[in-house]
Amino acid sequence: MSKCAITFRPGRRKIEVEREENILETAIAAGIHINASCGGSGTCGKCKVKIVGGKTRSAQNPKLSKREFDKGYRLACITSCLSDLEVEIPIESQVDPSVLRLKREGRYLLSPRDIDQLVEGWEIDPAVFKRYIELDPPTLDENVSDLTRLVNALYKEYGIRGISTDFRVIMKLSRLLREAEWKVTATLVLTRKGYKLINVEPGNVACENYSIVIDLGTTTVFGQLLNLNKAEVCGFPNGMGTVALAEASDYNGQISYGEDVISRIVYSQRPGGLQKLQEVIISTVNGIIEDLLRMSGIKRDLVSHLVIAGNTTMTHIFLGLDPKYIREDPYVPTADFIPPVRAVHLGVDLGDHVHIYIFPMVASYMGGDIVSGILGSGIFQREALTLYMDIGTNGEIVLGNRDWLMSASCSAGPAFEGAGIKFGTRATRGAIERVNINPNTFEPMLLTIGRAKPIGICGSGLIDTLAELFQGDIIDQNGKFKRELDTDRVREGRDGYEYVLAWKKETGIKKDIVLTEIDIESLIRTKAAIFAGCKILLDSADLRFQDVKQFLIAGAFGHSIDLDKAICIGLLPEVDTDKYLFVGNGSLLGARLLSFSKDLLRETERIAHMMTNLELSNNPAFMSEFVAAMFLPHTDTSVFPEVTERLQEYQRAKAAYAP
């Protein structure tokens, strides 16, 4: 695709974008404000801009008269650039250039291929593999058992020793070998106890070997189907397993039984509760498997491996293990290293030879998803000190490098996933994901997922809103609304003061969408917990943020957050933003890599064993750090010098600009 340059006036900020890029999206990504309340659905008509030069494509819209359209006015939200453009932002949207924060440049969004290259130097050698073998038929002089014949041949031909055999293979072996005229494909899996023969198929199907990897999230379950024999197509070893044949995801069906792991555990303690929750998650996983098979056209029987990475609670429930004690002091899981479990035993719809690899867990709140993330992000093999943060429901943090790993879970709560926030929502269609607020007029500029009418605010929208309210001086450092502002956007509602992001008529839910002071308190509490967790982890290793060479942000969430805004509210530490890398779904990334390499399977076990988990509950140092972080951006301004300085500059500029 060719590039186009969009120049916004006033300010003459020139932004290079792909051809066909949406103008509103370009503006918001560049931190340029254009009023827009409907999230980009084309219904509020506020994002009117004038195309001064260049070619665009834009639909007609009732919010724009024929006369305006002819004069070059367009709704930015439904307009894309077809050439270099010059775009004039109308006066009612304009922000004084002097108070415009310049978005710092910084390449912290990697392509999927770049992300796969975090882990390097490993050979493709899947833990579940197929080997074609032609056996000599038995004779009276040499009539060892069928199984011994096969096992001996696997040793002779491929040097595989000490094979144990799944009883189901033995059940069908004799007839199959003869029907296949002694030419068969054996499937083997490497377990903690050595090689296990799990399947035998007639003929040569060694080239048809697939794996499904699942990220078992509390809210969302992601799955990918991989061709274990086609890793070279993905550029392996430098991009091991980049390309999945199919991807699918679905909400975890357990959502109806509680938003977070704690409420799921509570539900599991009701009569039949655990069984119900297990059924529901298995059903979600089966649905994803169904989708993956349909999308890829791969036959169910050709899937040889299922890899599951989930947090400790989800993993327990998936396996039918009582999660009760995860929640009770001193927070002990039943097991962290799970033996291979047969898929059919759990009711998972895959061939009866499929054994599930469950990522090992570290503690009640440090699960297999994080171990997988550490694998996928390559920390375990690099010398550079790295801080890995998975900002999901819980806020898990891992600090370390190839020699040591420490972890902590922050009990941050799911506020950034929208839970417990009045108009919070998951990252779904209509969720407000980008927010700018005009610091002069307090009018917002919103983008929603799918550019649908707003229905609520998702994580990145919450970070944006909080940061914009704070930077726009609409709330103070405690998160309390300033009350003398000349705008109807800030008002006293039923739950106290609140900011109106979208008016009833512009939304998809026929209600004003607001962010309340109570919501803000939840968000501050959450960001404080995460920041305090990072701080404690560093303190306990006698290190400072400056010592960390790389900050890896994981979570589906991670992809869409605005780094500057996240730093501005004190969620992420203020360091050189070049040090930040968003790895996306780290859990799925690790699960994918593990599928392709026996050595990485062994590394995974090593990672889980190596990780020292710091228990933060009842930790007085953590409590004190937490309290210090309950401020925007932080009680100690020296921790956020640049944010502080920018705010001060802004205050000065605003004072100067004030009429």
Add this chain to the structure above:
Amino acid sequence: MSKCAITFRPGRRKIEVEREENILETAIAAGIHINASCGGSGTCGKCKVKIVGGKTRSAQNPKLSKREFDKGYRLACITSCLSDLEVEIPIESQVDPSVLRLKREGRYLLSPRDIDQLVEGWEIDPAVFKRYIELDPPTLDENVSDLTRLVNALYKEYGIRGISTDFRVIMKLSRLLREAEWKVTATLVLTRKGYKLINVEPGNVACENYSIVIDLGTTTVFGQLLNLNKAEVCGFPNGMGTVALAEASDYNGQISYGEDVISRIVYSQRPGGLQKLQEVIISTVNGIIEDLLRMSGIKRDLVSHLVIAGNTTMTHIFLGLDPKYIREDPYVPTADFIPPVRAVHLGVDLGDHVHIYIFPMVASYMGGDIVSGILGSGIFQREALTLYMDIGTNGEIVLGNRDWLMSASCSAGPAFEGAGIKFGTRATRGAIERVNINPNTFEPMLLTIGRAKPIGICGSGLIDTLAELFQGDIIDQNGKFKRELDTDRVREGRDGYEYVLAWKKETGIKKDIVLTEIDIESLIRTKAAIFAGCKILLDSADLRFQDVKQFLIAGAFGHSIDLDKAICIGLLPEVDTDKYLFVGNGSLLGARLLSFSKDLLRETERIAHMMTNLELSNNPAFMSEFVAAMFLPHTDTSVFPEVTERLQEYQRAKAAYAP
């Protein structure tokens, strides 16, 4: 019990017996003839003897008048000795002393304790064992998972490394540990892949650890229940596992589907046939388990291990494996080394933690029962060259010592188990088990099992009858009846010539019980196969019978056969009878030993690997040896010099005695 001496007149043979010993049984054991056709049931009245001196106990009987009783006449079959006795055999029973074969002395019947001492020098250290452990409860500072806590403690306390865990243990672990207040007993099993944690129980039950061992015979299934913690009571290490807490046996329920393995395999190929046969054998095993538990009063849950030793076909059917190819050239079993199988998966009524150890097999007709026999009889650890013979349905032979083992299966057929013999029967109540025939009058002396009216002839009775017919010159060396004999016992029946062992009125089946020429041919065929098998095995190792230091005869059958008679017909080679040892049920013996020792478990695997099986079908040398042995005792008289000489002596004596 005190000893008594019984002196028989004429001949003055003095036999020392236990007090209360039965007179007819004593006579037959000593080779002294007393006519007796009803098998010892007291109905024919033919075994009338006169007690000349000493005290006896004997019931009144209608076959004996008051006057005879007062004069000291008794029916030998219902009379036992209470002191030293002098017994006069009536004239009609008497055999000329000059033709009496003297039973050679020879201690070849070991006590159970002696038999256990065949295997020596191993420590008691069961493969399934329990360990009591008190765990430190978790704290916030030390909150590893429950499973890791337990596994670490097992290592720290008992040095057990590399434990894998059964998923069912994980399922119940958390609740159980807490309810048991962290004091539990772990059950571990040593498998080919290392230690596996299979159960956890509250409190200290380490002293309650039981095993069940099963000999899975084609005809009969034997079981024993062992206390794995009480081996020292049994005199271990010199009498490891002698005493079972309970013993039970039952016919293999599959008998209705065929007498031998071949007919079972044929049945298994019918639709649903295999499943039916498996159900039936599992049901037989469950019945035995039920009996063992009832008899011992041991709770089902306390049984931790099940050990199965069976021939290859029985093992396959028990496991639900298709035995089809066992029967088809080149006779290949599906598997010889079977991974541990969970008892509940096969429908065996034991705790769901119980894993079944299946004795490894060597070939289609060299099964786990023989491997177990080799273990139990200690051949694998002795330097002395040994020939092990299991004369059951098949006739399996093993030759070797601690350094090498060769085996062969003779396809002998089940004639000595009574199958295919007109009045053949299993060793059940009423089966004729001992036979003497008066060489002058051709009148028989019979003993039946349970001293009931005869219903048929079992294996030892068949050997005896054949030997007596041959020694009494009633049949020739080809097994054909001599036709000029002055007796109504030999007659031409519907199936050709036959000998009447019991008349209709004396039997429990209201039919004359006979042995026909066709039966005799079957028996000769069978003994020829076994003898030829032994010969070929020795030949292929370039050895002779004289080189063998010990002949071990296994099989329930083995206990009751008359060694001299078995040699006389050429079933067993003619060597110094001191070299013979009857080990009884060798399969059960080995299974018992294996239960008590990890090292013997490893030895078992070594034995199965070490055993080289010689395929006799289509082996021309075997065919030629077989044909040579189709003669009584053998075509080559130099192979049986003593038998030949005794026969010649007998012929001479008879000729001299002839009127």
